[in-house]
Amino acid sequence: MISLKNKLLKRKRFWIPLAIIIFIYLNNSSMLTKQRAGEPLLLAHRGLSQTFHTEGLKDDTCTAERIYPPEHPYLENTIPSMKTAFQMGADIVELDIHPTKDGKFAVFHDWTLDCRTNGKGVTRDYTMEQLKKLDIGYGYTADGGKTFPFRGKGIGLMPSLDEVLKSFPKESLLIHVKSNDPEEGVQLAKYLSTLSAFRQSKLAVYGGDKPIETLHQQLPNIRVMSKSTMKSCLIPYIAVGWTGYIPDACTHTELHIPEGIAPWLWGWPDRFLNRMDEKDTRVILVAGDGSFSEGFDTVEDTKRLPIHYTGVIWTNRIDRIAPIYHKNLKK
Template structure:
């Protein structure tokens, strides 16, 4: 009896191994997808950073002249190798969508109050570089240089008709999904590829109903996907939460993902999802964040064909070109 039990367990273990053997899946075609968070932007000190803290007063000494969510920043990101640029949007009182990160204006600009409670006409008058200081208020290197640089969502799409963007809806109100859908349909946007959007799960549920072909995810859907796959992925099953969205592959425990790398990537690609590598080692109260340094992706093989969520595209773009053998 013990002999048959041992054989049964051995056969089951071999079946699981073969089901999840990466080498049997072969390598993926194409190239890695680089997602530039906020474009090229001024990075900042995340130590003891609270979710609502002003980051403009925590920036490091400037290494370049770009400010996040501006057309120049997006162009620089694409020039550095980005395939997709992540942007943040807010509806305005005059029917536009402003591309701006913060919920309020007080941190980065000379304006006051909630971003969405103003007209786009007013937002265009603000200096989005006003509040940046790397030395506790002694100097403000971007003050006066960001006047009128806050773009509308339409301006972004029109400026880059052959490029792709990932839209972050900052609100948790489902009605905002309807507003965004109407706004894009009236203007025949996006001009290339499918709509890519993420935000709160309630808003994303609405987007999925309005745009069944959209690429959509939320923090909740990513968590559900990861946890359920860890429990059931050994069987080859891909949870519903993992379909047509994003799947996170933390750079510290990617080994726990059944079939990593090639079998895992194949399953998620077949499910219509994009696997994104993030940095899980240097977590902050706001959650995990993207890739800053080449060392954070050195664990990836040269034939990796998923995505990278990148914070410093100006550093990672050129490095990825060499590491993965990317063409211009």
């Protein structure tokens, strides 16, 4: 009798873990979920911009001083570069904003004006009218300062957020709040609240924890993302997502997933994307470990994507990537 009980106990010790493993596999395998169809969406980082080498790159590196020899005439975060990006096939364009002295938002990437422009200091020290007088192409060089191919060509090209939204009334935009100042969240929420519900639905905002939290409290219908919102969604999902449970924090948000982390998410890729679709959450895949806005910028880069991937692809070279998916034929 005791021997029989021991045998049953041993069987349970074997079969229960095996059953759990089988359940986890079946519940998270992309082969056993609804097959996704269609092409990925393309996000053009800063529109169509001049790219640069990333060797030894630091947070305070002046990237305008290390660009590759120009292959096109466009400068990042300008209306011409965004317009061209959409024409080439971008589904979403990302842009950076900073506050100005007169209560507006300037569309500009860097923390200071010193690197790219002939100005000094920060945007909040200037009115939008004064910023328009700067040459945003002043500091670009591909040969260590011997020549400056865009000097004199960027005067008047720094747009305000208002100009961008008026120029692209129906397109999808991803707005980057560069600081962690909660007052910028208040200011941006106040401005975006004046837009129509349709226009708000085509916008998403990401940035520092404090401004994003403030903005979300005042405009909960706008899709947002910060390190805090990412952690609130992904940490519990990684812990128990194998059961199929999706945390409420994953609802109507945005996730920027580095390609090195993505395969460790339960159900990646198809089942994970389906689960996020159910929660109205947008998944954007970024290259490498996600540092310094790495993108899928070459044909070779796209070969690392999962087969039939239909989420969003982050790219710094929409001109190279869109033709792969024939996106440029849709315009």
